[in-house]
Amino acid sequence: MNYNFNNTLIDFHLHSFFSADSDESPENICKNAIDKGLSGICFTDHIDFDMVNEDNSRLFLFDPDEYFNTLLKLKELFKGSLDINIGVETGLEPDKRDRLNDFVNNHPFDFVIGSSHLINGIDPYYPKYFEGKTKKEALDEYFLSIITNLNTLSNFDVYGHLDYIIRYLPESMVDSGTKRYSVIDYIDYIDEILKKLINSGKGIEVNTCGYRAGLNNPNPDFDIIKRYKELGGEIITIGSDAHNAKDVGFMIKETKDILKKLGVNYITYFNNRKAEFMKI
Numbered sequence: 001m002n003y004n005f006n007n008t009l010i011d012f013h014l015h016s017f018f019s020a021d022s023d024e025s026p027e028n029i030c031k032n033a034i035d036k037g038l039s040g041i042c043f044t045d046h047i048d049f050d051m052v053n054e055d056n057s058r059l060f061l062f063d064p065d066e067y068f069n070t071l072l073k074l075k076e077l078f079k080g081s082l083d084i085n086i087g088v089e090t091g092l093e094p095d096k097r098d099r100l101n102d103f104v105n106n107h108p109f110d111f112v113i114g115s116s117h118l119i120n121g122i123d124p125y126y127p128k129y130f131e132g133k134t135k136k137e138a139l140d141e142y143f144l145s146i147i148t149n150l151n152t153l154s155n156f157d158v159y160g161h162l163d164y165i166i167r168y169l170p171e172s173m174v175d176s177g178t179k180r181y182s183v184i185d186y187i188d189y190i191d192e193i194l195k196k197l198i199n200s201g202k203g204i205e206v207n208t209c210g211y212r213a214g215l216n217n218p219n220p221d222f223d224i225i226k227r228y229k230e231l232g233g234e235i236i237t238i239g240s241d242a243h244n245a246k247d248v249g250f251m252i253k254e255t256k257d258i259l260k261k262l263g264v265n266y267i268t269y270f271n272n273r274k275a276e277f278m279k280i
C-alpha cells in the first residue's frame with residue numbers, strides 16, 4: 001500500500017483490548033484518530049509470553065486470528081479516512097526467542113516493536129525492581145539487559161521506548177532539576193545499544209508516553225535521539241503508546257516539531273515490515 005503520509009500525523013504505537021492492560025475497543029481508537037486529524041495508525045498490541053497483568057487476571061497474549069479479523073474489518077470500514085496498519089509490540093526476553101520468532105513469522109504483521117518489559121524477569125513498573133539497588137545499579141542492570149536482548153533477539157523493526165525505566169524511578173532516585181537522570185552517565189551502554197541497532201538496520205521509536213508519565217521528554221530522551229542520529233541512525237518511528245482512545249495521537253505533533261528542530265527530517269513508518277519515510 002502506498003500511503004501519502006508526508007507532513008501528516010501518524011501514531012505507530014497503540015493498544016486496544018487485545019492487550020492485557022487495555023479495555024479499549026479498536027473501533028474507538030480509529031474514530032478518535034480521525035477526530036484528532038491523524039492520517040494513519042498502527043495497532044501494536046502486546047505479546048509478552050508468561051507475563052500477567054496487575055491483578056493476575058490476564059496474560060499479555062492475544063489470538064492472532066481474531067486480531068487480524070477484527071483489524072482487517074476496520075481497515076476496510078475506515079478506508080479513505082484513516083490508513084490502518086497491523087503490528088505488534090513484543091516483550092523481548094532472551095529465553096523467549098523461538099516463541100517470539102514463531103509468533104512474528106507466522107502472521108503478516110506490518111510492523112514489530114521490540115521492547116524490554118521485564119529485566120531479568122522483573123517488571124520495573126513495580127517498586128520491587130528498585131529494592132536494594134542504588135540508582136546506578138538499577139539503571140546499569142536495565143541497560144545491560146537490553147544489550148543481552150539485542151545479542152539474542154532480532155525479529156523486530158524498532159526498539160521500543162528505550163530508557164522508559166526512568167518513568168518508574170522511585171522519588172528517592174530522581175535527580176534534582178528538569179531531568180530524572182543524565183544520559184551522559186550511561187553513554188557507554190547507550191552507544192553500544194544504538195550501534196547494535198544501527199548495524200542491524202533497526203530503528204528506535206519515540207514514545208510520547210513519557211510526557212504522560214510526567215517527564216519533560218518522550219522516551220528515549222532527546223539526547224539519545226540526537227546520539228542515534230549522530231551515529232548514523234535513520235529509522236525513527238513515533239507513537240503515543242495509548243491504552244485508551246483519548247490518548248491516541250497524544251503529543252505527536254509537538255514531538256514531531258521538536259524532532260525537526262533537532263535535525264530529524266524523516267519519520268519512518270512500516271508497511272509489511274518495510275521501512276518507508278515521511279518527510280517532516
Ligand SMILES: [Zn+2]
Nearest residue numbers: 089115160161
Ligand atoms: Zn511497551
Ligand SMILES: [Zn+2]
Nearest residue numbers: 013015089241
Ligand atoms: Zn506499548
